[in-house]
Amino acid sequence: MSRTYANWQDRAATLAIEGRAFIDGELRHARDGKTFACESPIDGRVLARVADCGAADVDAAVAVARRAFTAQSWAGQNPRQRKAVLQRWAALMREHLEELALLETLDSGKPIGDTIHIDIPAAAHCVDWYAEAIDKIGGEVAPVDHHLVGLVTREPVGVVAAVVPWNFPLLMAAWKFGPALAAGNSVVLKPSEKSPLTAIRVAQLAIEAGLPPGVFNVVPGTGEAGRLLALHRDVDCIAFTGSTRTGRAIMECAAQSNLKRVWLELGGKSPNIVLPDCPDLDRAAQAAADAIFFNMGEVCTAGSRLLVHRDIKDVFIDKVIAAARRYVPGDPLDPAVTMGAIVDQIQLDRVLDYIESGRREGRLVAGGARVREETGGFYVQPTVFEVKPDARIAREEIFGPVLSVIAFDTIDEAVSIANDTEYGLAAAVWSADLATAHEVARRLRAGTVWVNGYADGSDDMNFPFGGYRQSGNGRDKSLHALEKYTELKSTIVRLR
Template identity: 90%
Template sequence: MSKTFAWWQDKAATLAIEGRAFIDGELRHAHDGKTFACESPIDGRVLARVADCGAADVDAAVAAARRAFEAQSWAAMSPRQRKAILLRWATLMREHLEELALLETLDSGKPIGDTTAIDIPAAAHCVDWYAEAIDKTGGEVAPVDHHLVGLVTREPVGVVAAVVPWNFPLLMAAWKFGPALAAGNSVVLKPSEKSPLTAIRVAQLAHEAGLPRGVFNVVPGGGEPGRLLALHRDVDCIAFTGSARTGRAIMECAAQSNLKRVWLELGGKSPNIVLPDCPDLERAAQAAADAIFFNMGEVCTAGSRLLVHRDIKDAFVEKVIAAARRYVPGHPLDPAVTMGAIVDRIQLERVLGYIDAGRREGRLVAGGARVREETGGFYVEPTIFEVKPDARIAREEIFGPVLSVIAFDSLDEAISIANDTEYGLAAAVWTADLTTAHEAARRLRAGTVWVNCYSDGSDDLNFPFGGYRQSGNGRDKSLHALDKYTELKSTILRLR
């Protein structure tokens, strides 16, 4: 039987929330006793006091991870054993789906319909997927002279720090710790202070599944734990998803310390190009609305720039406005709600500031207001502007439900506008012409290009995920993600 709004509210009222760090196989308060208030964007209430980790806590977590790695308590397990433990962990995540989904919704404002159907199942699937890869990926035998045997093998890099964002708290974390653990590393996870709760809970489930002490640690807190991990000389690799500003700071810290491997998945300002021969304008309009209003626009691949050929622009924008009407901000615990709350007041004010800028730069055609203010929560209705390509809201990442519509007159102009950005994470093109589709996909400077769809296949882990230029380096998802968490070793044996 499907769960009702009242059922989820009752469940939330009795939910036990853990706020301590998880270090060396146990829950711990911050060494200095500091905490921060974890507030729900739904209504502004404090959900829990969470450990605000500092230098002593980060040192303890890294030391635990290093001890576990040096003892080879995880890395030296047989592939079959490690696979079994990760599969058991994924099973536990599914068994606790309602609890994890509720934590995610209360903590980040995401609709419960999304966290139960998308976020938590996808995170569990990610752990499953990399578990299954453990005993199916190997090294190489190099073609060398007959008196030699040449082996190319992969070894875990060591201690991996993962610093993850608040928009998909558990899923983005799984994209890091899934392949990192599958490769045999120890992990220190730093969740966003805006959404730390599921990370702490899944660490407990990891321990229950049989992950050895010290292999998986969680250090919540503000910006300090992330900075300390980036500076730490006993961290071998740091993987980050978040803003370009923080990504640069992490690279600087790595350079100042031990030149640890740095992998960054940063922002995007993704173009969604609709040509006049688009094969299905109704579907394209719905996809355009979904691309920016799903998850309140808090998506790094959000189709925030809608480029429409001038011949069809007015009619198409009307279809997008109609499609956007299904995104009505409401209480995230209501299963019927498709649009929840902006993650916190800081992000709310950022989004509203960009909407004010849009009013000055372009023409507002839909939305533009904060709503449900009486609840104490942070809600913004779907907002659509028509602007020029150089408008601020068309160039800067907003991370909110704000769409910039830009007209163009030719494919060459559309490609030029699309590529005129510091980012290069994703893009899309809608056309009935196969040649145009392939040529446009080749010319678009982005890590993912969709043709006649948007975000389709995003839940398929076979596709590597990452971007060009200032959208970052390296790739999450797919077997390519293992490249980030392993070292290649060449071993040459002389036979005679």
């Protein structure tokens, strides 16, 4: 059934919420009994007390993950068996779609329309997609001298730690644990303390699907739990999505411990370039608004820098402002609402600080205010500034609904501005001339470049996701992600 606002409110009032860690197939309190308050950004109320895992809990989770890997309880199963388990798990996610979507909305402030139609289905699809890959990816027979047989095979790396962010809590986690489990590893997942609830619930569903105990563990907690995983000498690989600052610290911890593999998906300040021959200004304006205001701007690939040719700048800004009117902050439990709450007070203060910086450095053309303060939640209007390329809000990642519009005069200038960043996650270019669009796309230093669109194909698992420079290393999604969680082994057999 299609639930109404009242239906979602009623269900939210009676939803059972679990806050314990999940280790070795069981829900567990933190060893020292510590918890933290999981507060909803919708209205500030405490949803649950969640286990604040420390060193003893991290050690326990890693130990059972290692035990499961050594016993080959998962990696030792035949490919078809592992495929069937992951497919059952994905099916259970779909069966529990409304529960998981509601947890995600309450926990992170995302609109229920997004969590039920985008986030949770995409997470289930990710697990399903990697399940399908399990019995289709083989090794190589090397062309060696005739007295030898040379095999090149992939084996699971071992114990994988995944530290994931709060903006797409379950989806970003699935992008890590999907390929890691498909490759045969054991996983210890550390969700963000800002949004830990769906991770705990899907861990329970994993056991129900048939995943052996110890293969998938969840240790909620603060950044300390993530640091402990990065330092842990029995973790073979750590995959992280989050800020560049934290990613750098994780890499340092790995270097200080056992030189574990480190895969980082970090920040972005993505340029969206609109050339004067843009084939459809209205569609481009709507895409520009969606690129920054969807998910309250809490998107690593957000098109936060809109580069517009000076000849069409004023007209285009007006169209973007008109397109932004569909993003009105409201109660995320209302299916009609397209813009929810900023994740917490800390992030709200960060966004408001950047807005004040924008007022000093540029021209505010729309939004700029906190709204719905009486609810106790954290809501900000869609905000648009016209600025110079060197403005603070045009250079630093805000992770909020704040758009910087920058004028340019030539293609070379646009490309120069676009690439003048420490990041390189995504970019876009709009032009009726596909030759020009291709040439610009080749010059843009970014892991994903869209032509005459923005975020198109983001739900397609075939495209690798990741960035250049300080946007990170390695790739999520696609078959390439399996490379992060496997070791290459050469086996050479002498025949005579």
